[in-house]
Amino acid sequence: MTENSLLHFNEDKIKQKKKQEVVRKTTSLPPIVKATDNPYDAVTSPLDILDYLPPDNSKFALYADPYGRMMYYEPKIGNSQGRYWLQETLESHSITQEEMKLLQFLSTNRIATRNQIQRVLFDSTVSVDKVKRFLQKCRKRGIICSFSWISPLKDGRKKPLVYGLTRVGVEAVYHLYREELEREFTFQPIIFPEGKAPDMTNFYLDLAANELYSELKRLDRVIEWERKKRTYRFPNGRFYKPFVSFEVIKDEGEFHKFWLEVVRVYPGWESAVAGRFRLIQEAFEQLAPAERPSRVVLIVDSVSRVECLCDAANDIMPDVPIRFTTDELLLEGINQNTFLRRKDDGSLVRSPIPFLSESHTGMNASEYFASLSESFQDEVEDLFED
Numbered sequence: 001m002t003e004n005s006l007l008h009f010n011e012d013k014i015k016q017k018k019k020q021e022v023v024r025k026t027t028s029l030p031p032i033v034k035a036t037d038n039p040y041d042a043v044t045s046p047l048d049i050l051d052y053l054p055p056d057n058s059k060f061a062l063y064a065d066p067y068g069r070m071m072y073y074e075p076k077i078g079n080s081q082g083r084y085w086l087q088e089t090l091e092s093h094s095i096t097q098e099e100m101k102l103l104q105f106l107s108t109n110r111i112a113t114r115n116q117i118q119r120v121l122f123d124s125t126v127s128v129d130k131v132k133r134f135l136q137k138c139r140k141r142g143i144i145c146s147f148s149w150i151s152p153l154k155d156g157r158k159k160p161l162v163y164g165l166t167r168v169g170v171e172a173v174y175h176l177y178r179e180e181l182e183r184e185f186t187f188q189p190i191i192f193p194e195g196k197a198p199d200m201t202n203f204y205l206d207l208a209a210n211e212l213y214s215e216l217k218r219l220d221r222v223i224e225w226e227r228k229k230r231t232y233r234f235p236n237g238r239f240y241k242p243f244v245s246f247e248v249i250k251d252e253g254e255f256h257k258f259w260l261e262v263v264r265v266y267p268g269w270e271s272a273v274a275g276r277f278r279l280i281q282e283a284f285e286q287l288a289p290a291e292r293p294s295r296v297v298l299i300v301d302s303v304s305r306v307e308c309l310c311d312a313a314n315d316i317m318p319d320v321p322i323r324f325t326t327d328e329l330l331l332e333g334i335n336q337n338t339f340l341r342r343k344d345d346g347s348l349v350r351s352p353i354p355f356l357s358e359s360h361t362g363m364n365a366s367e368y369f370a371s372l373s374e375s376f377q378d379e380v381e382d383l384f385e386d
Helices: 003-025 082-092 097-109 114-121 128-140 167-177 201-218 269-286 303-316 327-331 365-370 379-385
Strands: 069-072 144-150 162-165 222-227 244-251 254-262 295-300 322-326 340-342 348-350
Touching: 082 167, 097 114, 097 128, 097 162, 097 167, 097 201, 097 222, 114 128, 114 201, 128 144, 162 167, 201 222, 201 244, 201 254, 201 295, 201 327, 222 365, 244 365, 254 269, 269 303, 295 303, 303 322, 303 340, 303 348, 322 327
Parallel strands: 254 295, 295 322
Antiparallel strands: 069 144, 144 162, 222 244, 244 254, 322 340, 340 348
16 A cells, blocks of 8 residues: 555545534434424413424424323123134134234334225225225224323314234234234223323334335335344444334345334423434444345424424434325325435435335335245155155
């Protein structure tokens, strides 16, 4: 190595080190613009509502009301039937394909709305009434339960029922798939004492993420979806675990990996988001290119909040390719307007992902999995070969 090249080599190392030091010194988000007007009834609104409303003074998104509290729907349904259904099903091998798919879906994604379940499990020609009857039957059999949420904020919008596995449903997953689920996948329907119901923030994360998942499943692009499973360890002993790591197919032999994070507002959310941003930046610095995703998707509660987070993302994780989206954009279905990115001049523009669209014609997930079929030896035929 010549003296000149060695000089440039050392300069590059110094620049990279300074860049990393700048990123790591950024310990919090820049000042976040807050709402100035309350679109809800001032009499019934909590006093600190302006701290959490979107900056454009709009109402909270469907999965973003920080005052929401969990409430089980008809908690006694199926309580006495689950054990009988499990024993009878295991002995008679009578479980249906729809039941197996539902158990697999909820054991992977934790919870889902009826609309999300319909897009994941059923063909688009299946009626809503048929899906409702199927879910009602599963509730009566005691393998799933349902809940929604209550809030002091009234916006006239009906809240969906959310479905999760009961203890019997979790046992069924173990018997069918040999998978032991974390405790957070088990739901025990009860009537909570007044003021003791869990807040919904933790559940909003899954509901928002599953809007993206159900759309990707509808487009038949999902190869793998791992919720809080994959851990990336760094040489310095630190690690990063994406909320979701998923892989989609573009065409035969062409796959793309994504990481997904969901941003919700709650007390101390700014420092929590800054911490996640720093870990993502560190992951891109420490991991080999093959381990990094093509994009990091951030689901935020409103477009006005995206505009505020863009500067923070650019400051804290400058090496990370990001696509933003929101709950409401996902609820409209994946289209040309779903994904957003920040331009160099700071403006926010649409940034569609071409192969995540209905018009894309490359190999889909169903075709890919069908191509993996094995050729098994037929032992009955072998008996006659000799």
